Amino acid sequence: MKNNGFYNGRKVFITGHTGFKGSWICKILLEEGAQICGYSLEPDSENILFSTSKICNEVHNVFGDIRDYGRLSGALSSFMPDVVIHMAAQPIVRESYKNPLKTYSTNVIGTVNILEAIRNCESVRSVVNVTTDKVYKNIEQQKGYVEEDALNGFDPYSNSKSCSELVTSAYINSYFDKEGVAVSTCRAGNVIGGGDFSKDRIVPDCYRFASENKKIIVRNPDSVRPYQHVIDPVAAYLLVAHKQYEDTSTAGAFNIGPDFMDNIKTKDIVTLFCSNWGEGVSWKVQKEAKAPHEAKYLYLDCKKIKKELDWHPIWDIGTAIQKTVEWYKHYFFQNDICRCMENQIRCFYRDGGRI
Numbered sequence: 001m002k003n004n005g006f007y008n009g010r011k012v013f014i015t016g017h018t019g020f021k022g023s024w025i026c027k028i029l030l031e032e033g034a035q036i037c038g039y040s041l042e043p044d045s046e047n048i049l050f051s052t053s054k055i056c057n058e059v060h061n062v063f064g065d066i067r068d069y070g071r072l073s074g075a076l077s078s079f080m081p082d083v084v085i086h087m088a089a090q091p092i093v094r095e096s097y098k099n100p101l102k103t104y105s106t107n108v109i110g111t112v113n114i115l116e117a118i119r120n121c122e123s124v125r126s127v128v129n130v131t132t133d134k135v136y137k138n139i140e141q142q143k144g145y146v147e148e149d150a151l152n153g154f155d156p157y158s159n160s161k162s163c164s165e166l167v168t169s170a171y172i173n174s175y176f177d178k179e180g181v182a183v184s185t186c187r188a189g190n191v192i193g194g195g196d197f198s199k200d201r202i203v204p205d206c207y208r209f210a211s212e213n214k215k216i217i218v219r220n221p222d223s224v225r226p227y228q229h230v231i232d233p234v235a236a237y238l239l240v241a242h243k244q245y246e247d248t249s250t251a252g253a254f255n256i257g258p259d260f261m262d263n264i265k266t267k268d269i270v271t272l273f274c275s276n277w278g279e280g281v282s283w284k285v286q287k288e289a290k291a292p293h294e295a296k297y298l299y300l301d302c303k304k305i306k307k308e309l310d311w312h313p314i315w316d317i318g319t320a321i322q323k324t325v326e327w328y329k330h331y332f333f334q335n336d337i338c339r340c341m342e343n344q345i346r347c348f349y350r351d352g353g354r355i
Contacts, residue, residue, distance in 0.1 A: 003355050006242045008033035011123075013081035015039045015066055015114055016088030017059065020196040021130070023049040025085060025234045027341050028355065030058050037079040039064060039072060040088060049195030052337045066110035073117040080123040083241045086114045087130045089161075094200045096157035097292045107160035108167060115171040118181070126245035127176075127183040128237050129168050133226060133257065133300050134158035135187055144260070144301030147187075147253045154293060165253070182244035182251040188233035189226030189257035189300055192269075192320060194327020194340070196230075202266055206273045207328045209281075216274070216283035221267035224297045226257040229320035231348045232313050236305065238355035243309055250308060257300035262317040272318065276325040314353045323347075 012029055016022045017038025029036055036059040043050050050056055060079070064071040066088040076084070089107050090096065096103040111129065118124045136145040137152035151166070153159040168185050176183050192203045202218070209216040236256045244251040257263075270283045305311045315323065323344055330340040 011035045011081040012083045013037050014085045018043045018047045018050040022087050024230050026055045039075050046197050048197050069113045076117045077121050083126045085128050093157045100156035103156045104160045108163045111164040111167045119175050126241045128241045129185045131161045131187050133187050133189045135162045138295045140297050144299040146301045182248040184240050184251045185253045187255050191230045193230030193324050210277045217286045223266045226263045226300045228258045229315045235353050235355050254305040255300040255302045257302050258313050263299050272321040314351050
């Protein structure tokens, strides 16, 4: 199943590898023949994908907190990786309102810790820090934000990721540029796909209601987001790491999102989910009396990565939902999750995806 051979035998260190995107990136890299060391908190009840896909048995797992510099640095220096993908985070906006201290310490100090560990590990040549589309100062514009726009996320989660971007920039300027280590940040849109069971996310909520034959509850039906299937951004992270490993001048900050027509309203993605799930599932709007602030519009302009790395999204929103529901159906009926993921990765490659 190898896509181009770059990752065959390559040593890749991944933080947050037990999470939703972390599990998918591990699966792709395992299919490519990479050697993987993952660093993460021990899996909890939300890390269903990591266990059901059997990834846990195929990577070297180091369980620890990203805020524990000693343990993190020890794991990195022992493994001596070529490439580092930093994904460990507190990723939920609503949780950040409830627990800002944990959010900032995980997302900001965690970034300092991994970059400092990399600075003291001579083997690393390529680093990708995964942030979010929410790093931008959102002025509710109905056009895409570009990489040069102001960073100032509104809520604690978004703002902590803006800070992570600034920390990364400081380390690049102060250390990595001089040492020839290529470092990029990747700002992906709203990621959907099989295996996401996080709270307060629309597609996992859709699955939970549909699997119980209940009407899906939608809080903000008219919010517009750049939805994309998880394989698209994960493959982009790997492409960025690959290209900058071979040519450090390609490193930078990159938006990773769908084509403009696939920036859609929440109610439209729920309608697509219902259509693919079938069985008469439907949805209703249920507003909250004291809901935390959420931006109404969020678009990404991805011209930079398209021009500089010849990248483009592979699956449109219709395909993304179809593949997502396919995975959840496999899980619901206790079918082979590993084979489902392998088939979807193979299909992604056939459709033109690359890493």
